[in-house]
Amino acid sequence: MDLFSEEKTLLQLPNAELLYLPHFFSKTEADAYFEILKATIAWQQDDIKVFGKIHAQPRLTALYAENETPYSYSNITMQPKPFTAELLAIKTKIEQEIQHRFSTVLLNLYRDGADSNGWHADNEKELGKNPVIASLSFGAVRPFHFKHRQIKAQRHKLDLEHGSLLVMRGEMQQYWLHQIAKTKKPIGSRINLTFRSLKE
Ligand SMILES: O=C(O)CCC(=O)C(=O)O
Numbered sequence: 001m002d003l004f005s006e007e008k009t010l011l012q013l014p015n016a017e018l019l020y021l022p023h024f025f026s027k028t029e030a031d032a033y034f035e036i037l038k039a040t041i042a043w044q045q046d047d048i049k050v051f052g053k054i055h056a057q058p059r060l061t062a063l064y065a066e067n068e069t070p071y072s073y074s075n076i077t078m079q080p081k082p083f084t085a086e087l088l089a090i091k092t093k094i095e096q097e098i099q100h101r102f103s104t105v106l107l108n109l110y111r112d113g114a115d116s117n118g119w120h121a122d123n124e125k126e127l128g129k130n131p132v133i134a135s136l137s138f139g140a141v142r143p144f145h146f147k148h149r150q151i152k153a154q155r156h157k158l159d160l161e162h163g164s165l166l167v168m169r170g171e172m173q174q175y176w177l178h179q180i181a182k183t184k185k186p187i188g189s190r191i192n193l194t195f196r197s198l199k200e
């Protein structure tokens, strides 16, 4: 089913509201942001503990914020760097579009199809109840899978396009899980930015 075919789609699901803008940035702007972010962001690869075993996280990440509040998830604590000019410009454009303020951005670099982000919810305490999370994608198109924790029929997939904006809000992080799965298809790199609002 193609849930999201319009320029701007608001999807009301049980316990979640998703807003998707496939062409938030033009191709030219998205191409430029992809290159500049890939080259200038302080990408790092952290170790994570899964079922008691230490693994290198299957993607590179970085954290930038307007404050010094650290962000912890999956046994990792990240210390933010101050926003770069590009990140600030992107943040302002999103804030104007959706009339919501963000303090922090967590960036992911999926180098190829072997990089991934397992089933999870963005439900850390620092985000507060029912957080608004704005997710921007540049580069290779990867499917974003999301499933309701209790309603098994509620399972969907959305291809996150180059230059697209996806906003997750409502009770989504409480009731749903999402992932970026690995793929054996030969695909290029993808950069994702998730803007969040952290309580100091
Ligand atoms: O790469 C994506 O689209 C999702 C990233 C994500 O879920 C996260 O960083 O929490």
Ligand SMILES: [Fe+2]
Pocket: 120, 121, 122, 178
């Ligand atoms: Fe997430």
